[in-house]
Every structure is written in C-alpha cells, then in structure tokens.
Amino acid sequence: MQPNADSLVILDFETTGLSPDNGDRAIEIGAVRIENGKVTEQFQELMNPGFGISDFIANYTGITNEMLSGAAPCDQVMKRFADFLGDDNLVAHNASFDKRFLDAELNRISCQYRGEFACSLLLARRLYQQAPNHKLGTLVQFKDILASGNFHRALFDAQMTAKLWLAMLEDISIQSGLSEVPFTLIQKLSKTPKQQVSTFLASC
C-alpha cells in the first residue's frame, strides 16, 4: 500500500537536544494536516521525557520542567501521534532532524509509519536562493507570511512551515505551469542542483 497521496502531515518536534543517539528525547510535537491545499486538522501535545530539561532548552522553547511534569509520557503521546499520522507523507523544516526523532520515538513503541519525508529547508534553498538565510523565521518574513505566535513551539512552527510549504507549492506551480504539484516532483526538485532549478521547473 502506498502512502496517501492526497494528504500531507507537516510536523515539528521540540526536544531536549540535537541527537536521539546521545539520549535526547522529544518534549513536544506539533503537526498540521494539509488536504487539497488547506489545513484541515492539527495535533499538539507536550510529552514528559522522564528527566529534567536544560535551562538552554527551557529558554529556547519556553517549555519548562513544571509544564512537562504534568504531561503524558512520550510513549503515550507518540502512539496518539502515530494514529493521527496514518499513512500520510510528511514534511518538516530540516526534515533530517525531525525524522531522526520520529524514528527514535516510534522505535521505542515498536510503531511503524509508511509516509515519506520531504524537507521545506532543502526546497526553500532552491526556490529562494536570494533569501538572507533559510531559517524558518526568516523565510516566513521573506514570503510576507502572517505570523502571530511563538517560534520554537511545535504547533506554531508546524503551522508556519505549512504556510511556507503552500507558498512554495504556489511558486512551483507558477514556474512550472503545473496546476497540481506531485509530492514526487517536490522530492526530485529538493535534490536538484541549485543551478539547474529553473531548467528543471521549465521542463515539467
């Protein structure tokens, strides 16, 4: 069975650090589902990793140990997220980071997923080569996307990534002439050398 081609889940993790291989865990997951170019559902939960988070992470995210003390453990939250995700494909900003944590947390509960990842960072680096940088917040500003909330919280970052994603789909549609932009085309474009992006889109 193939992943669901009509529906996409855009997700973001807040975590205790950068590497699940070094013992870091997820502390919050936020996600939105996009169907036919519109956000139709959202998911957000804090999760208790079972140990205290550093001052750096608390300051960076605004998530405190007190907030996490009342949260459900990671395994319960990730099971609910796996149910939410279903067979959809996935998008994240710097997807290699979120994929590592998704794989690590789902492995702990012996849970699989079928969807494939696309990366909004890799796509933005190709589409918006003139942007000052390709951080999520910078790209939201660069594309004049309305942003009212706190970056570095999972749901808000997922919502902003979703808006950026839809803006990129529109730009791809304009440049390629395609009325619908297949997920597989986006994955190919994300691996196309930057100098060949215009040629790639013109040949669609």
Next chain:
DNA sequence: TGCCAGGCCCTCTTTAGGGCCTT
C-alpha cells in the same frame, strides 16, 4: 579522561574542511 549530531552543500574539493539548519 575527554569527547559529545547529522545531513546537505559549497569550495581555495574529491587523500577535506567548514557553514548552514534543526533543539
């Protein structure tokens, strides 16, 4: 004891190094 991420991508590259992104 000391160390501590990983993938992508560029370049003064490929027998390598360093910046960008994510927390």
